[in-house]
Amino acid sequence: MADAVACDAATDFDAVVIGAGFSGMHMLKSLRDRLGLKVRVYEAGATVGGTWYWNRYPGARCDSDAYIYCFTWDRQLLQDWNWSERYPEQPEILRYLEHVAKRHDLKRDMRFNTRVSGAEWDEGARRWVVHTDDGETVTARFLIAAVGSLSTTNMPDFPGLETFGGKWYHTSRFPHDGVDFTGKRVGVVGTGATAVQAIPEIAQQAKHLTVFQRTANYCVPARNGKVDPEVTRARKADYDGVIRRIRDSFFGQEHYFIGKSALEATPEEREREFDRMWDAGGFAFWLANYQDMFFSQEANDLCADYIKRKIRATVKDQAVAERLIPKGYAYGTKRQPLDTNYYETFNKQNVLLVDAGTDGAIEAITPTGIRAGGRDYPLDIIVFATGFDAMTGPLKALNLKGRDGSTLDQQWKDGPRSYLGIAVAGFPNLFTITGPQSPSVLSNMPVSIEQHVEWVSDCIEAMRRDGKTTIEASTEAQQNWVAHVNEIVNMTLMVGANSWYMSANIPGKPRAFLPYLGPAGVGGYRKTCDEVAAKGYEGFELA
Ligand code: N01
Numbered sequence: 001m002a003d004a005v006a007c008d009a010a011t012d013f014d015a016v017v018i019g020a021g022f023s024g025m026h027m028l029k030s031l032r033d034r035l036g037l038k039v040r041v042y043e044a045g046a047t048v049g050g051t052w053y054w055n056r057y058p059g060a061r062c063d064s065d066a067y068i069y070c071f072t073w074d075r076q077l078l079q080d081w082n083w084s085e086r087y088p089e090q091p092e093i094l095r096y097l098e099h100v101a102k103r104h105d106l107k108r109d110m111r112f113n114t115r116v117s118g119a120e121w122d123e124g125a126r127r128w129v130v131h132t133d134d135g136e137t138v139t140a141r142f143l144i145a146a147v148g149s150l151s152t153t154n155m156p157d158f159p160g161l162e163t164f165g166g167k168w169y170h171t172s173r174f175p176h177d178g179v180d181f182t183g184k185r186v187g188v189v190g191t192g193a194t195a196v197q198a199i200p201e202i203a204q205q206a207k208h209l210t211v212f213q214r215t216a217n218y219c220v221p222a223r224n225g226k227v228d229p230e231v232t233r234a235r236k237a238d239y240d241g242v243i244r245r246i247r248d249s250f251f252g253q254e255h256y257f258i259g260k261s262a263l264e265a266t267p268e269e270r271e272r273e274f275d276r277m278w279d280a281g282g283f284a285f286w287l288a289n290y291q292d293m294f295f296s297q298e299a300n301d302l303c304a305d306y307i308k309r310k311i312r313a314t315v316k317d318q319a320v321a322e323r324l325i326p327k328g329y330a331y332g333t334k335r336q337p338l339d340t341n342y343y344e345t346f347n348k349q350n351v352l353l354v355d356a357g358t359d360g361a362i363e364a365i366t367p368t369g370i371r372a373g374g375r376d377y378p379l380d381i382i383v384f385a386t387g388f389d390a391m392t393g394p395l396k397a398l399n400l401k402g403r404d405g406s407t408l409d410q411q412w413k414d415g416p417r418s419y420l421g422i423a424v425a426g427f428p429n430l431f432t433i434t435g436p437q438s439p440s441v442l443s444n445m446p447v448s449i450e451q452h453v454e455w456v457s458d459c460i461e462a463m464r465r466d467g468k469t470t471i472e473a474s475t476e477a478q479q480n481w482v483a484h485v486n487e488i489v490n491m492t493l494m495v496g497a498n499s500w501y502m503s504a505n506i507p508g509k510p511r512a513f514l515p516y517l518g519p520a521g522v523g524g525y526r527k528t529c530d531e532v533a534a535k536g537y538e539g540f541e542l543a
Pocket of ligand 1: 061062063064150156157189190191192193194195197213214215335362385386387388441498500505
């Protein structure tokens with residue numbers, strides 16, 4: 001940009017991007033190769049990948065169909081790349097991202113093994129001053145947080161952990177050379193989407209597996225496997241159509257609600273539809289169900305009842321089945337875990353379920369295992385699948401100081417406050433890719449990432465054209481957006497669950513819905529963002 005020329009070439013950038021996952025990689029490509037900006041990316045990991053670099057637990061794979069869980073901006077690669085199965089495993093996704101980095105020469109502008117330790121807005125220079133943990137300080141006109149929504153580990157403060165004589169791991173920081181569970185007594189803490197993927201894999205290896213469940217989950221079958229080559233050929237031939245449909249869709253997927261109430265359908269018709277979605281596998285049961293499932297408790301109960309019947313039919317010991325049946329919250333209001341032999345795993349002789357509700361909650365980690373409900377469970381290895389401080393956690397960890405030195409901790413003490421989930425009042429020229437109060441985690445992530453990256457790039461391009469150097473969300477626009485986000489979610493059953501969507505998994509975190517559930521989904525949200533831009537960035541102050 002014009003005034004960047006006068007700056008120190010080595011340490012002053014047009015933009016600093018934090019993170020080299022899907023978001024950071026695309027952001028760099030777009031700003032550098034489309035707009036011609038000078039960009040530096042910082043990444044804490046040793047290479048690209050973000051989520052797919054860190055999450056290496058057994059069974060880690062994507063939950064969206066691979067043909068849409070990828071970049072759509074490289075049309076040639078969409079034709080050339082062939083996924084091995086419907087939901088590829090972590091190493092394959094990481095290989096794909098490495099291939100993209102190489103193909104587009106992204107790594108030359110990336111600094112790996114480097115964490116951004118803080119950044120402050122310099123009002124005089126109208127630039128961000130960015131510090132890294134290896135002592136480097138650089139400046140940038142724009143700061144782009146591409147830090148992911150689920151990247152700050154939630155490691156609960158279990159008393160006695162430091163006394164444990166065996167080995168323990170968190171799924172989001174799993175050793176790169178894997179863990180050998182052979183002949184070991186293993187404990188898995190947690191039964192969220194991660195644990196549901198990991199438990200069947202670990203159970204196959206371990207001598208004995210104890211699963212510590214706090215809240216039972218509604219799981220539906222993933223139905224992973226090879227994709228019919230004819231289907232793949234047809235998708236490749238129609239990628240323009242695929243891209244248009246996922247961009248306009250509700251969840252960034254080719255899933256569409258059944259356009260009627262579950263209560264209007266006859267029991268036979270409902271059962272047929274439920275069977276169809278169950279057999280299709282994946283997110284169909286969650287995202288292509290009856291349209292009132294998220295609003296009407298009665299409609300929701302019908303969907304939930306179907307899954308409960310499936311659990312009872314799959315798990316042989318009915319006492320165990322009852323423990324695995326979710327209670328106290330509506331179906332679909334927590335993230336849908338996709339399972340491959342999850343319920344079947346509890347039929348194995350070497351697997352024990354310890355349910356907080358019936359058997360007692362975890363009290364302590366002891367030198368020899370876990371004590372729950374007054375009983376000791378001896379373990380050699382503990383795997384904590386306890387999730388993340390979602391969405392706000394990774395942004396707060398950046399230690400940003402906006403105008404007047406205010407921090408996100410201060411701004412968000414009662415819950416996140418953003419404009420469109422992409423900007424925060426008081427933090428000029430900061431963009432948060434898939435930030436809190438954007439659709440992000442309620443969508444197929446690459447679709448939402450691409451939308452934000454394109455919108456930010458267009459915005460910076462427009463500013464350059466119009467000779468503007470700063471952009472900042474107005475407090476009023478932000479207030480209206482926060483009210484809009486909450487008004488909509490309050491109409492749904494989502495607010496009743498103790499989910500990480502509701503910030504309920506982190507003790508002390510203010511209860512607030514973190515993403516944005518727009519009335520027309522990601523397609524409608526895209527339109528809203530485009531309208532904001534078309535109206536000269538309505539709700540933003542440009543200078
Ligand atoms: O984390 P979670 P996750 N004592 O927070 C339990 C994405 N993802 O890593 O339900 C005892 O969902 C907690 O119990 P409860 C996806 O978006 C994507 O599984 O809070 N237990 C829960 O059972 C997903 O939603 C893919 O009562 C404690 C578990 O730990 C998100 O990542 C694959 C506890 C945590 O579940 C997070 O999933 C996997 C405590 N103190 C995950 N604290 C893909 O497909 C927590 N728990 C790409």
